[in-house]
Amino acid sequence: MLLTLIIVLPFIGSVCAALLPTNARNAEAWLAGAVAVTCALLVGSQYFAVAGGGVVRTAWAWLPQAGLDVYFRMDAYAWLFALLVSFIGALVVLYARYYMSPEDPVPRFFSFLLAFMGAMLGTILSGNLIQLVVFWELTSLTSFMLIGYWYHLADARRGARMALIVTVGGGFCLLLGMLLLGEIVGSYDLDRVLAAGDAIRAHAWYGPMLVLIVVGVITKSAQFPFHFWLPHAMTAPTPVSAYLHSAAMVKAGVFLLARFWPALHGTGLWFWLICTAGATSLLLGAFSALFQRDMKGVLAYSTISHLGLITLLLGMDTELALVAAVFHMLNHATFKASLFMATGIVDHETGTRDLKRLSGLRHAMPITASIAAVAAGAMAGVPLLNGFLSKEMFFEESIVAGSASEVRFALPLIATLWGIFSVAYSARFIHQVFFGPPARDLPRPPHEPTRGMIVPSALLVVACLLVGVVPAVTLGPLLKEAAFSLLGPDLPEYELAVWHGVSTPFVMSLVALGGGMAFYAFLVKRGLAMMPAPLLSRLDARRAFDLVNVAIVRGADKAAHAIFSSRLQPQLLLIVASALLAAAVALQDTVFVGNAPLTPPDPLFVLLWIGGAACALGAAQQAKFHRFAALTMLGGAGLVTCLTFAWFSAPDLALTQISVEVVTVTLLLLGLRWLPPRILSDDERRRTARARLRRARDLALAVAAGTGFAAITFALLTRPPMLGLASFFVEHALEHGGGRNVVNVILVDFRGFDTLGEITVLGIVALVVYALLRRFRPAPESVDVPDAQREDEAREAAFGAPRDLLPQGYMKVPAVLARLLLPIAAFISFYFLLRGHNAPGGGFVGGLVMATGFIVQYMVGGTIWVESRLKIHPQLWVALGLLAAVGAGMGAWLSSRPFLTAVAADVRLPFVGGVHVSSVLLFDFGVYMLVIGATVLMLVALAHQSLRSPRKRAALDGLTEPLEEPDEALR
C-alpha cells in the first residue's frame, strides 16, 4: 500500500504542478520539494522492513490473463536506489528553484521532473517484468520532455529526439527480451524469475533473450555503441542533467543489469557481451572527456566512462564485483550530481561553460571552487573520497576476474589506463576553470551564487567525504543489506576500509594518479588539451544521426513511391489481377462441365448475342473517340441483356432493366456535353512502345477475365439448380405473401429488408448528386452553349420573357404531346405499382416510368419552360418515400411482430381488380415515391447545369457572383 503511495505521489504532484500558474516558481518548488522529501521519508521508513533480506510487496491484478499484474516489490537493493533517487530529487528541486530564470515556464519543468521521478521509482520498485518495461518507457518519454525543455533551441530538439529514439528503441528490445524471459520462466513475477536462474541459462532462448535485454540496458545507460545520445542530451537544463544523467535515468540500465545478475550471469556470452560494451565505453568515454570544450561535455563523457566501469564490473561476474558495482553506482551518483550542479553554478554566474574562456574562477567563487575540486577528486579517485574506495575494488576485481580468463592481463591494463585518463580529465576540469589567471572576457562578472544553489551540491560533497573517510559507519551497512538482498547467503566477506595496506590495487591507483597528472601536464605543454579528440572526433554522432534520419526518409520515400501509386489505373489493374489470381488458385481442381441436361441452342438467341457481343466490343473500341457511338452500343448491349432476361422467363427483370436502361442512357447523354472534345489523331500519333506494351497487358488481362468468367458461368449452368430457398418462396408466396408474382413478393416481403437498403442507397446518391452539382462549374472550353440552346436564347431575346413561351418551331408539336403524355405516364406508373404484387411491375418500375415522363418534359420542353411550370420537390419525395417504407416496416411493431412483418387485407378496386392492400403495398409505395424523387432529382440537377454554364465566365473574371444561386426546380 505504502509502496503504491511512493509511486503515485509524484504523479499526483506532477498533475498539480502542471495546473499552477506559469510564474509560480516558489509554489512549484515547494510542491515538488515536499513530494520528493515525502517520498524519501516514506522510503526511509521502510528500512527495518527490508533489512536482513526482508521484502515489502503490494500487488493488484491488471491483466491477469496475460500474467501482467501491478506488483510493487521493495528489497534492500531497491530501497537503497529509491532512497537515492528521491533524495537527490529533492536536492535537484531546491537547486532548480534558483537555477531556472523567471521567464522560464516552470510548471512544465517541475511537472515533468516529478513525473520522471515517479517513473524512475516505478522502475526501481517493479516486481513484474512487463510493468518494469512500462515505467522504463515512461522514463524515456519524460526525459524526452525534459531534455527538450528549451525547445526553441534546435540542438535541444535534436538532442531530445535522439535520446528518445535510442532509448525507446532499446525499450522495445527490452520488452521483447522480457517477454522471452517471462515465457522461459512461465511468469513475469520477478521473484520467480530470480529463483529460476539455472533453468534460464539452460534454455534455448537464453542467447537472444540476453542480447535483447543487454541492448535495452546499454541504450539506457549510454554504453558503447549507443553512447552517443548522452553528450547531446546535455542541452537539457543543468538540473535535469544533474538528476537524469548522473543519478537517475542512466543508472536505470545498470540497475536492471545488477537486478537480474543472479538470474542471468555466469555464461561466456554474458561475460563477453557485457565486458566488451563496458570496457569500450570505459576507455572511449574517459579518453574523449579529455578533449571536450564544454564543461558538461566533459561530465557527459566521464559519465559514459564511469557507467562503463559499472557495466564492466557487472560483466566480470564475481560476487564481489557486483558489490563493487552497486557501491560505485551510489558514489558516482553523489559526486557527478554535485559536479553537474557546480557546472550549473559556473554557467549561471558567468554565462558560459566554455573551458577555453573560463579561467581562474577560484578568486571570484572560492566556495564553488572547493566544492567542485572535492567532487572532481572523488571522480578521479583520490584517497579519502568515496570514488577512491570503489575504484580500489574495481582494480582488485579486474585482477581477480581477469586471472581466470583469457584476458588475464588486459583487464588490469585497461583499468589502470582508465585510471590515468580519469585523473587527467578531472585535473583538467578543475585546473582550467578555477586556476590560472582570472578570465577577462566573461559574459557576466563572476560571483558566488545564492545559498540555494550552493547547499545541494555542498551536501553531496559532504556525503562524498563521509563515505570516503568512514565508509564502514556510513554507507557500509546499507550496501551490505543491498548486496545481501541481491546475492543472499553467498554474499562474500569483504570490508570497506580506506587502507588495505600496500596491495596491487593500491599500486595501480598510485600509477593512475601520477600518470594522470603527468599525462595532463604533457597535454597542456603540447597545447593538445583544447584540440578536438584525435581519431574519435571524426565520428560525430549528431551528423551520423541526422544522416541516418535523412536516409530513412529518403529510402521510405522511394519505397512508398514504388509500392503506392496515386494513379487509378494501376490500382484497378492490381485489384482485377489479384481477383483473377485468387479465383485461378481456388479453381485448380474443378470440372467445368457439369452433368445437368443442356437446353438446345436457339439460333435466334445466338443471333441476338452475336449482336450483343458486337455492341460490347464496339463500345470498348469506340469509347475513347466516339463517345456517342459507344453510348449507343452500350444501350444495344443493355437491350440484348434485357431481352435475355425476358427470354429466360424473368419478365420483372426485363421490365426493370429496360426502364433503368432508358434513364441511365439519358443521364449519360446529359453528361456527354461536359466532356472535352477529342479528335482521333491527337494521341494515336504519339503512342510510345511502352503504351503499346501497356495496352497489350490490359488486353491480355481482359481476355483472361472474360474467359474465366465464362468458364465459371458455364460450370455452374451445367449443374443441377439449388432450389433450397426457391421452393419455400414459391410455396408460400401466395398463401403468406399474398401475391402471385413471387419475385415481387420476395422484394417487398420475404427480403423486403434488402429493398429498404437498396432504396436508401438510391436516396443517398440522389442527395449527393444534388449537393455536388449545386457547386459544379463546367470547364472553360465546354461553356459555350450548344447550337440548339443558342437558338433558344436567340428566340428568348426576340420574344422577351421566356417563361411564358412554349418552344417554337420544330419543337412545338412534340412539346404539346409531351405535356399530354405526363398524366398518361402517371397513370401507367400507378398501374404498374398496384399490379406489381401479382404480375410483372412493382413500385420500382412504376417510379421509373413516372420519372421517364418527367424526363420527356425536359427533353422537348426545355429546362426553363419546365421549371417555370412544375415545381417538383424531389428531396421531399425521397424523404417521404423512405419514411413510408420504414413506417410500413414499423407498423408490425404495433402487433408486436418483428420489423417488416406484413399486415394486410384484400380489397377490390375498380379497373385494377383484386388488390392485396397491406403494409407491403405501403412499402412498395414508398419505393415508388423514392424512385421518382431520386431519379428526377438527378436528372433535374444534371439538366439544370445547362442554365448555369454561361455564368461561368462571370465566376472566373472578378469572382463577384453569389456562391449559391437558387435552384428553382429543387426548392
Added chain:
Amino acid sequence: MNALIMHLPILPIVVPLVAGAVLMLLAEEHRAWRLTIAFSSLVVQLAVAVALLYLSTDAVPDIWSEGVGVYALGAWPTPFGILLVVDRLSALMLTLTAIVSLAGLVYAMAGWERPPQPLHSLYQLLMMGLNGAFLTGDLFNLFVFFEVLLAASYGLLLRGAGVQRVRNALHYIAVNLVASLFFLIGVALIYGTLGTLNMADLLGKVALLAPPERALFDTGAAILGIAFLVKAGSWPLNFWLPGSYSVALPPVAAVFAMLTKVGVYALLRIGTLLGEDEAAAAILGPILFYFGFATLLAGTAGMLATQHLRRLVSYSVIVSSGLLLATLGVGSEALTPAALFYFATSVLTTCAFFMVTGMTDRTRIAADSAAVPSADAAAAVVPPTPAYVAFGVREPQPYDTSEEVGAAIPAAMAFLGLMFVCCVLLVAGLPPLPSFVAKFALLQAAIHSAPEVHVPAEAWALVVGILATGFAQIIALTRIGVRLFWAGTGRRTPRLRVLEAAPVAVVVVLCLALSAMSGTAMRFFEAAAQSLHAPEVYTRIVLSAPGADQPSGGERR
C-alpha cells in the same frame, strides 16, 4: 419493456434511417433542430449498442441463450428470411461505431457541419449502413448494407470540393464499385453452389459439397475475400486509402476510422463461420498473413515517407489493419482476443487522431505546409483560395474566430500538445495507453503459441513486425510532432472550441479507462474470440431461431 428488448436489434438500423429521412425534410435554416435530431439519434444508438453489449455477455440468459440474439425480419422462418444476429463481436462493433460517430458529430458541431453540404442525413445513413453490416446474418443483405455505407461515405468524402478531393473521391468510388462487383460475383457463386444466403447456413451446407462444386464454392469465397481485402485497405489493394482519407474533413475522417474495419470484420465473421477447416482457407487462408504483413510494411514505409500529418494518420490506419490481417492470418486462436483488443483501441486511436489533425492544421503557419518538401505532392489538402471562391466551398475558414460556436478553451496549445502526445503513444503502442496493453497481449500470445501454429516463422515475423513498426512509427511521429509543436517559429495558437476539444479528450479518457480496465476488457474479448472459434454454437442458435418455430403465416395476419 420486453417488447423493447425484443426489438432492440433492429433499432440501430431503423433509428438512423428515420433520423436521416427527417433530416432530409428539415430545411437547413433550422440548425438547432437538425443538431438535436442528429445528436439524439446517435445517443439512442449508443444506448442501444451498450444494452446489446450487455445482453451479448450472456448476462441475461433467459432472453438470449449463450449471448447470441436473433431477430427474424418479417418473422420468416430462419434460412429463408433475413436475420439480424447479435453476438459479442457485432455488439462490440456497434458500440465502437456509436462512440466514434458521437465524437465525430460533437466535433463537427464546432462549425464543420455548415451548409451547403447535407452532412447530417448522410452521417445518419452512414451509421445505418455500418450498423446493418455488423448486424446482418445474410450474405446478400451484407452486400446491400455495404452499399449503403459506401454511398454515404462517397457523399461525406465529397464535402467541400477542391480538385484533390473530387479526384480522390473518384478513385475511391471507382475502386469500391469494382469491389462491389466482386462482392456480387462471390455471393452469386456461393448461392449457386450452396443454394443459401444465410451465413449460419453456410457451414453445414459446405460440408456436403463434392470436390468439383467445392472448388467453385472456394472460388466464390476467394473473390469475396478479395472484395473484403479491398475494403479493409490491404496492400496492394489500398492505394485509394491515403488519398481519400487525408482529404476528408476531420470529423468525417474520424468516422471513417470504422470503415476499413468493416472489411476486417467481414473477413473475421465469414472466415470463422466457414469453420477452421480449409473452407476458411479460401477466404482467411494462409495468403491472408502475407497480405497483412505486406500491408504492415507498406503502411510503415508510407508513414516514414510522408511529412503531412493527415496523410501520416491515414497510413497509420493501413498499418493497423495490416497488423490485424497478419494476426488473423497466423491462424492461431490464441491470438484472436488480443487482436480484438487491438481492433478496439485502433478504432479509438484513429478517431482521436483525425480529430486532432483538424485542430493542428490551424496552428500551421501558411508557409509551413508548403515549405516542407512533402514526400507526396498529392497530399496538398487545401486548394488555392480563388478556387475556393469559384467553387463556392463552405469550409470553416481555418483562422476565422468570428463564427464562434461555444467557448474557446484555455491553454489551447498545451491541450493540443498533450492530445497529440497521447495519439502518438496510442499509435506506436507505448505505455500507459491501451494499445501498449493490446500489443503486449498480441506479442505474448504470438510468442506463446509460436511452437504450435502452422508456420512458427509467421508468428515470429509478426512479433518482430509489431515491434519494428512501432519503432518506425515513433521515428515518423516524433519527426512530425517536433516540427509541428516545437520547431515552428511564429506559429499561431489556435482557438479551440470546447465542442472540438471535448470529444477528443473524452476519447482519450476512454482509452485510459480501457487500459486501466484491461483485465475486464480482455475477459470480454476472450469470450468473443471463443464464440467466434466455435461457429457451431452460433449456427445452432441461429438456425433454431424463434423465426423458425413459429408457424409462419396463419396468425401472421
Added chain:
Amino acid sequence: MEIVYALAIGVLAGAGVWLLLRPRTFQVIIGLSLLSYATNLFIFGMGRLTLHRPPIIDEEGAIDAALYADPVPQALVLTAIVIGFATTALFLVVLIALRGLSGTDHVDGRERD
C-alpha cells in the same frame, strides 16, 4: 444455350475490364456498366436457365417450385440493378465535377506525362 450465355457474359466482362483499365473517365464508366451487365447476367444464371416458366403463380395448378424459374436470383438481380444504376449515376456526376475542376477527363485529373 448455356454455352452462348456463358460466352455472352465472357465478352461483356472482357470488354468491361478492358475499358476499366483505360485512362479516360468516360471509358471507365462505360466499362463499369458493361461489367455490371455481366455480373447481373451471372447472378441471374445462378438460377440456371429456364424457358417459359416465369415465377408468377397461376390461380389453379399445384404450387411446385420445380414448375417455375428460381425467383431468388431474379430478386437479387433486381436489387443489384437498382444499386448499380444509383452508383453509375453518382460516378457520372463525380466525373463531370472532376472534369469541371481539373479541365481534363483523365481519371487522375491530370494528363499523364
